[in-house]
Amino acid sequence: xxxxxxxxxxxxxxxxxxxxxxxxxxxxxxxxxxxxxxxxxxxxxxxxxxxxxxxxxxxxxxxxxxxxxxxxxxxxxxxxxxxxxxxxxxxxxxxxxxxxxxxxxxxxxxxxxxxxxxxxxxxxxxxxxxxxxxxxxxxxxxxxxxxxxxxxxxxxxxxxxxxxxxxxxxxxxxxxxxxxxxxxxxxxxxxxxxxxxxxxxxxxxxxxxxxxxxxxxxxxxxxxxxxxxxxxxxxxxxxxxxxxxxxxxxxxxx
Numbered sequence: 522x523x524x525x526x527x528x529x530x531x532x533x534x535x536x537x538x539x540x541x542x543x544x545x546x547x548x549x550x551x552x553x554x555x556x557x558x559x560x561x562x563x564x565x566x567x568x569x570x571x572x573x574x575x576x577x578x579x580x581x582x583x584x585x586x587x588x589x590x591x592x593x594x595x596x597x598x599x600x601x602x603x604x605x606x607x608x609x610x611x612x613x614x615x616x617x618x619x620x621x622x623x624x625x626x627x628x629x630x631x632x633x634x635x636x637x638x639x640x641x642x643x644x645x646x647x648x649x650x651x652x653x654x655x656x657x658x659x660x661x662x663x664x665x666x667x668x669x670x671x672x673x674x675x676x677x678x679x680x681x682x683x684x685x686x687x688x689x690x691x692x693x694x695x696x697x698x699x700x701x702x703x704x705x706x707x708x709x710x711x712x713x714x715x716x717x718x719x720x721x722x723x724x725x726x727x728x729x730x731x732x733x734x735x736x737x738x739x740x741x742x743x744x745x746x747x748x749x750x751x752x753x754x755x756x757x758x759x760x761x762x763x764x765x766x767x768x769x770x771x772x773x774x775x
Contacts, residue, residue, distance in 0.1 A: 546641075547641060547642060548607045550603050550604055550607045551604065551607050551608065551638070551641065551642065554596070554600075554604050554772070555642060555644065557596060557597040557598060558594040558595065558596060558597070558772070558774055559594065559595055559596070559597050559700060559701055559702060560592065560593075560594055561592060561593055561594070561595050561653070561656070561657050561661050561700060562592050562661060562662050563589070563590050563591040563592040563593070564589070564590065564656070564661060564662040565587060565588065565589040565590075566587075566588060566590075566655075566656050566659060566664070567585050567586070567587060567588075568585070568586055568587075568588045568652060568655055568656075568720070568754075569582045569583055569584065569585040569586060569720060569754055570582035570583055570585065570754050571585060571754065573666050573667065573668050573673075574668060574752055574753075574754050575668075577749055577752065578752075578754060578755075579755075579756075581719070581720075581756045582720075582754045582755070582756060583720065584720055584721070584722040585722075586720055586721060586722050586723060586724060586725065587724040587725070588652045588656070588724070588725050588726075588728060589724075589725070589726045589727070590650075590652055590653050590656050590726075590727055591727055593649070593653055593773055593774070593775065594773060594774040594775070595649060595653070595657050595700075595702065595771065595772070595773050595774075596702075596771045596772040596773070597693075597697075597701060597702055597703060598622075598692035598693050598703050598704065598771070599622035599623075599692050599703075599704050599708060599709060599711060599769050599770065599771050600622065600623050600634075600769060600770050600771065600772060601619065601620050601621065601622060601623060601692055602614050602617065602618065602619055602620075602621055602622070602623045603619040603620065604623070605623040605626070605634060608634055608637050608638050608641060609633075609634055609637065613625045613626060613630070613764070614689075614766075615766045616688040616689045616766070618689075618691065620691040620692060620693075621688075621689045621690065621691055621692070622689055622692055622704070622708055622709045622769040623769050623770070624689060624709050624765065624766050624767060624768055624769045625764045625765065625766055625768075626712075626764060626768070626769060626770065627761060627762050627763055627764045628712050628737045628761035628762075628763075629761050629762055630764070631648060631712050631770045632648075634770075635647060635648070635772070638772075644774060645774055645775045646772045646773070646774045647714060647772070647773050647774065647775075648712055648713055648714040648770060648772070648773060649711075649713055649714065649771065649772075649773035650713060650714050650715055650727070650728065650729055650730065650773075651713045651715045651728075651730060651738045651740065651756070652725075652727070652728050653773060654705075654711065654713050654740045654741075654771075655740070655753060655754065657698075657700060657702060657705070658670040658698065658702075658705040658706070658740070658741070658753040659753050660698050660699030660700055661699070661700050663699040663700060664699060665699055667698070667753070668752055668753070669706040669748070669751055669752060669753065670698045670702070670705035670706040670741070670751075670753055671696055671697055671698030671699065671702075671705070671706070672696060672698075675706070675707075675748040675751060677695065677696045678695050678696050678697075678698065678704075678705075678706050678707070679695060679704070679706035679707025679708070679742065679748075679751050680694075680695065680704070680707045680708045680743075680744045681707050681742065681743075681744065681746060681747065681748055681751055682744065682745060682746055682747055683747075685707075685744035685745070687744075688744065689708055689709060689744055689767075690708060690744070692704055692708065695707070704741075705741055705753075705771075706741055706742055706751035706752075706753070707741070707742055707743060707744060707746075707751050708741075708743060708744055709741075709743050709744070709767050709768055709769035710739045710740065710741055710742065710743045710757060710765075710767055710768045710769070711739055711740055711741045711769060711770055711771045712737060712738075712739045712768070712769075712770045713730075713737065713738040713739060713740055714729070714730070714737075715728075715729060715730025715731070715737065715738045716730045716731040716732070716733065716734035716736070716737060716738075717730065717731060717734050717736040717737060717738045717756070717758035718730060718731025718732075718734050719731075734758075735760060736758035736759055736760060737758060737759065737760075737761050738756060738757070738758050739757050739758065739759070739768060740755070740756065740757070741755075742755060743767035743768070744767060745766075745767045746767070
């Protein structure tokens, strides 16, 4: 019995040291990513082409329907190139700069990135659902009913075609929305976790997209686009292997 107690006592400092080493291997840039996750309080909203979108919504933004989402965490910024490189060891972006959003990443690339990030951090990062994304872009429970994420004036909150100067920009340079989230309109489109499909008019709780589709949703518009694409209700989609110079991601977490 004494021998067992001695062995356990000797093992405790080793375990503590191993835990410390695990914490130490998280790069500072990834710790900053963790620290920049914003809590979005859950709530209920009307999803789709609501009145502030005026006459602009497409058919894919209808029918309007009530959606309730649970509380979740969402990145204050789009995932940057330095964050991607810290996890993946490479930078696929065309418009290279550490604090620019990463682009040229497919839905499959994003899933690989998230798996590695979760293994590195022990957290449960993921892509947001379309409902979560739209709720947060609208300002969540602090929404003021803006057309774009944080304003009715596109230039206040988004890098778009007119002033982008042919490329992405550092995250966080424009005005944030009501929740303190930056660039949810413009800069790069952001992949969502949902398979893309038509809306239902039925009220829903924590919807997760279509049951079957060849396409995944992405949201927010980009530096390539006109303001129409950067509205909070605009939807877009593509195949999971597609990469583009105006398509990146923002992380969600439980």
